[in-house]
């Protein structure tokens with residue numbers, strides 16, 4: 001099925017700013033304090049987009065972060081803005097790093113975009129040191145019973161991959177993570193949606209401008225399905241355990 005990457009669209013970048021997600025750096029800062037990250041911590045930003053978090057953590061906390069993303073368009077912007085940093089082209093389901101390369105992996109609104117969530121979670125577990133931190137901010141469905149309908153759509157949007165929190169938690173624990181924090185942050189998603197509606201008139205008009213190609217024909221039913229699932233936003237912080 002053909003896909004389009006919404007995050008390369010200028011409409012999306014205007015709505016969210018350099019951080020292509022709800023909430024800007026609020027949750028990044030919270031996670032940093034919770035995990036006690038410092039200049040020595042080896043951090044991977046999985047799905048780094050235009051490198052906003054890589055720049056933020058270096059400029060404000062002296063932390064060197066490696067950014068990974070499959071989009072060469074977004075990575076080119078990231079490289080121009082952050083010539084000091086390391087950016088790698090790649091995908092979450094096959095991380096080009098040795099075992100235990102990092103002490104922290106950030107997945108800021110990216111896990112919902114993975115081709116195979118289970119494979120990606122195993123990859124993250126593999127590249128983390130023991131006791132390493134895994135920080136997730138992402139969208140979830142408050143009504144997960146409607147999630148299966150989202151499989152009919154082909155666009156690369158985190159809304160398409162909204163999580164079922166109970167099953168995400170279960171999979172993480174099976175793989176060998178211990179969930180240390182799980183917080184609802186849905187207000188941040190609401191604020192982004194209000195901003196988009198003020199700028200574009202409605203969420204439907206926004207999807208119409210950001211979605212391209214064949215996927216455009218399905219954007220009305222895409223919006224209806226999103227509403228049915230009742231989207232929320234969360235932060236989850238897990239630690240790699242003994243396994």
Ligand SMILES: C[S@@+](CC[C@H](N)C(=O)[O-])C[C@H]1O[C@@H](n2cnc3c(N)ncnc32)[C@H](O)[C@@H]1O
Pocket residue numbers: 005007018019020021046047048049050051052053068069070071074090091092093107108109110113114115158
């Ligand atoms: C919502 S944006 C978030 C970008 C960045 N984390 C931020 O907060 O600014 C999602 C990002 O995930 C990337 N992405 C999509 N599929 C991916 C995959 N299979 N592996 C890693 N990143 C992916 C997209 O290209 C995009 O940059």
